[in-house]
Amino acid sequence: MANAPPTWELLLVPEGMKKITMEMDTKIPNAATFTVLKEDHTLGNLLRMQLLKNPKVIFAGYKMPHPLEHQFVLKIQTTPDTSPLDVLQHEIANLIQEVGTIKLKFENALTSRTLNPGEAPIPMHLPMRERRDF
Amino acid sequence: MDATAFAQETGPTITLLEVKDSPETRSVSFILSKTDLATANALRRVMIAEVPTMAIDLVEFESNTSVLTDEFLAHRLGLIPLNSEQVGTITYTRECSCQQYCPQCSVELHLNVRCTEDHTREVTTRDLVSSHTSIAPVLNGPNDRGILIAKLRKGQEINLRCIAKKGTAKEHAKWSPCAGVAFEYDPHNRLRHTTYWIEDDVKSEWPVSANGRFEPEVAEDEPFDYNAKPEAFYMTVEGTGALDPKEIVTTGLRILQAKLSLVQLLLKEIAEERGAVARPPMNGFH
Numbered sequence: 349m350a351n352a353p354p355t356w357e358l359l360l361v362p363e364g365m366k367k368i369t370m371e372m373d374t375k376i377p378n379a380a381t382f383t384v385l386k387e388d389h390t391l392g393n394l395l396r397m398q399l400l401k402n403p404k405v406i407f408a409g410y411k412m413p414h415p416l417e418h419q420f421v422l423k424i425q426t427t428p429d430t431s432p433l434d435v436l437q438h439e440i441a442n443l444i445q446e447v448g449t450i451k452l453k454f455e456n457a458l459t460s461r462t463l464n465p466g467e468a469p470i471p472m473h474l475p476m477r478e479r480r481d482f
Numbered sequence: 483m484d485a486t487a488f489a490q491e492t493g494p495t496i497t498l499l500e501v502k503d504s505p506e507t508r509s510v511s512f513i514l515s516k517t518d519l520a521t522a523n524a525l526r527r528v529m530i531a532e533v534p535t536m537a538i539d540l541v542e543f544e545s546n547t548s549v550l551t552d553e554f555l556a557h558r559l560g561l562i563p564l565n566s567e568q569v570g571t572i573t574y575t576r577e578c579s580c581q582q583y584c585p586q587c588s589v590e591l592h593l594n595v596r597c598t599e600d601h602t603r604e605v606t607t608r609d610l611v612s613s614h615t616s617i618a619p620v621l622n623g624p625n626d627r628g629i630l631i632a633k634l635r636k637g638q639e640i641n642l643r644c645i646a647k648k649g650t651a652k653e654h655a656k657w658s659p660c661a662g663v664a665f666e667y668d669p670h671n672r673l674r675h676t677t678y679w680i681e682d683d684v685k686s687e688w689p690v691s692a693n694g695r696f697e698p699e700v701a702e703d704e705p706f707d708y709n710a711k712p713e714a715f716y717m718t719v720e721g722t723g724a725l726d727p728k729e730i731v732t733t734g735l736r737i738l739q740a741k742l743s744l745v746q747l748l749l750k751e752i753a754e755e756r757g758a759v760a761r762p763p764m765n766g767f768h
Contacts, residue, residue: 355653356576368748370756384745390527391741397520433753440746444739446521449493450514451735457498457512458728 358418361385370433379407379425380432388412392420398439404430494521500718501728505622507720510727511664513696515714519667522715526665528741529734531651534574535566535659535724536589536617540645544594547638548605558631559593559644560656562607563620563722567729572617572648583645589614591644597634605632605640617646620723659725664718669694673710 361367365385373379384391392410399408407425424432494517502509514522541556548555578587590613597603606628607619621628632640651658668675669691678688693716721727 358652359650360576366748368745368752370752387741388527390524390532390738391745393520394524394742395745397518401518433749433756437746437749437753440742440749443521444742444746446493446517447525447735447739447742450496450517450521450525451732451739453494453496454498454512454731454735457496458501461498461501 359386373425376425378428378431379423382422382424382432382436383419384422385419387420388418389420392422394443395422395436395439398443399424399435402435402439405435493517499716505626508723508727509718509720510731511716511718512731513714513716517713517715519712519715522665522667522717524738525731525734526663526717528738529719529730530658530660530663532737533659533725533730533733534569534648534650535657536564536569536572536646536648537654537656538562538564538591538644539588539647539649540583542643542645544641544643546640546642548632548634548640549638550632555632555640555642559610559642560654562610562629562631563724564589564612564617564646565620566617566659566724567726568614568616569648569725574649575647583647587647589617589646591618591646592642593631593644594639594641595634596639596641597636600636603634603638604630605634606630610644612646622723659721659730660719661722662718662720664716664720666691666693666716667712667714668697669716670697670700672697672700672707673712674706675712 362385367385369383371381371383373381389412392412396408396410399405404427405424406427407423410420410422412420422436424436426432426435495515497513497515499511499513500509501511514525538556538559541552541559543552543555546552546555550558572589573587575583575587578584580587592611592613593605593609594611595603595605595609604627607621608628609631610619612618619628634640649657671678678684680687696714696716719727719730721730725733
């Protein structure tokens with residue numbers, strides 16, 4: 349274990365380095381590459397998915413350049429009326445709200461369960477996807 | 483109706499299915515719906531790898547005359563789940579102001595067993611003595627014999643000191659609070675995200691999971707909707723005993739929120755920096 353890398357290597361951003369850096373693409377208009385240190389698919393895929401929901405995003409993709417380096421790069425291209433940074437900021441705000449809602453609803457469900465300790469009603473058919481009768 | 487109330491109407495929903503709280507199983511099952519696959523998967527990943535718990539990290543051997551090697555025992559000790567309800571009061575050792583470790587960032591446990599009887603002495607987590615009031619090996623009630631660590635013959639002894647530290651499973655899996663996280667969507671394979679390996683017939687060879695009752699079956703002549711996306715995610719979180727499964731979910735969501743907030747803050751800094759570059763100081767000229 350003498351040459352084992354320190355275990356905190358995948359958690360702590362090295363001193364003097366920035367966790368997030370943005371580099372505008374010189375050849376593609378309205379495109380930028382974000383490098384996020386010490387984060388993985390958890391955040392990368394989440395951001396990519398949320399960005400792709402935005403109609404102003406032309407391209408959004410992420411990759412982890414090397415499995416042993418704990419960082420990912422996120423490439424975004426947007427329509428000319430906005431910028432990758434603005435879109436990313438906007439979508440992160442949406443995600444924070446989404447996760448906040450899930451948290452709130454989970455806690456509410458737990459509280460209502462403790463208030464009514466009987467068997468919780470299980471909805472047999474959730475109205476999430478109507479059956480299509482063609 | 484304010485913005486948050488509106489979000490609750492349209493945003494993701496949670497349906498609690500089952501909360502098991504018996505000594506055998508501690509788990510929570512729920513349906514997370516009206517959200518994206520990536521969100522559900524991020525939650526799953528955070529619960530497994532980024533919820534902090536306590537685990538034994540350093541072991542100092544005073545004596546070990548058992549048949550097991552020091553390394554072997556140390557590894558076994560590391561994997562023992564410790565009750566981590568109080569993990570919030572402990573700081574990470576790397577963030578602590580102390581030199582090596584201190585009561586603020588670690589908990590000391592002692593194991594001192596010597597076999598003097600003629601029959602085999604089983605060393606279990608019951609023999610581990612913690613210096614902390616609540617951070618101690620997980621036990622399910624007074625009848626639980628504890629987790630077997632080693633067996634001793636007459637005359638053999640183990641005497642060691644353990645240092646338990648706070649950590650996350652990103653560093654080592656021993657810090658994971660989850661024994662298992664079940665994650666399923668689209669139980670009828672309507673979206674065809676998977677191809678079943680079959681000999682003759684899919685229906686008889688691949689029984690639909692228990693979650694199939696929440697979604698309508700796929701009709702024989704139903705056209706394939708290639709725009710459909712998974713919307714309901716069936717999750718079951720089973721804890722190791724270190725944390726209450728409900729706690730794992732809420733802490734996981736909180737960590738995910740904090741992670742996003744940090745990115746938001748850093749992006750704001752970048753935006754401000756770039757704003758400053760785009761508008762250089764006037765230097766007296768107007």
